């Protein structure tokens with residue numbers, strides 16, 4: 383449907399209960415970037431919530447390609463959302479036979495990049511999300527509130543910290559530092575962070591480059607005194623963090639290791655062409 387003619391049923395469980403999941407996938411020269419990892423995560427999210435969809439991965443790929451083609455998009459992002467479906471409002475799952483509701487949107491690249499190339503500021507906040515944030519649920523209220531708070535502090539991102547003051551992740555990205563020993567550090571996967579696809583790709587690229595990596599927790603305090611910091615996400619790519627809670631990180635400008643990682647990821651995105 384044309385976007386102006388599309389609609390959400392008022393009894394869609396996504397709308398009433400946030401009972402659904404989503405993915406955001408980057409598209410470059412018509413290629414869905416790291417699509418297998420995105421589909422694996424989508425099916426993980428669906429399985430964990432007992433949402434059973436009638437579409438195979440192959441069918442979803444065809445539908446996505448069709449939406450991209452009809453919107454004439456070669457470079458941009460696909461937003462895919464699946465809710466448990468439409469049923470009269472009742473917390474327990476609807477009767478079998480209620481079909482999940484699928485939404486696929488495509489948008490071109492229209493991000494303001496200027497500010498990001500210089501690096502961004504981050505504001506830290508206590509992580510007040512539910513206990514299963516490895517599921518990419520559409521329930522994003524804590525993330526919305528955190529990013530709003532960050533914006534009020536003139537920051538692009540909010541970094542959540544857990545009860546022991548260790549950073550979990552960003553409100554819409556994964557968190558990284560380059561520690562005093564020049565090692566890349568990011569929190570290990572678990573139920574307390576989203577397994578970011580950009581995180582996965584960055585780890586692979588850094589490993590191939592021979593960089594030293596530690597998947598371990600790091601505290602707000604360690605982040606403040608780190609050599610460098612950065613964040614990763616599908617929409618932001620690799621983005622330098624030059625300030626945390628108003629304190630400059632390292633020399634306060636984008637560091638050497640972050641610049642390298644950013645370039646590796648950019649080259650990776652640019653290596654795709656139709657047919658690959």
Ligand code: PDD
Nearest residue numbers: 406554555556576578579580615616617
């Ligand atoms: N954000 N953590 C959270 C809470 C997120 O919402 C996201 C993604 C990530 C990074 O995951 P990935 O690298 O797979 O995009 C981590 C959406 C997609 C975004 O705003 O970009």
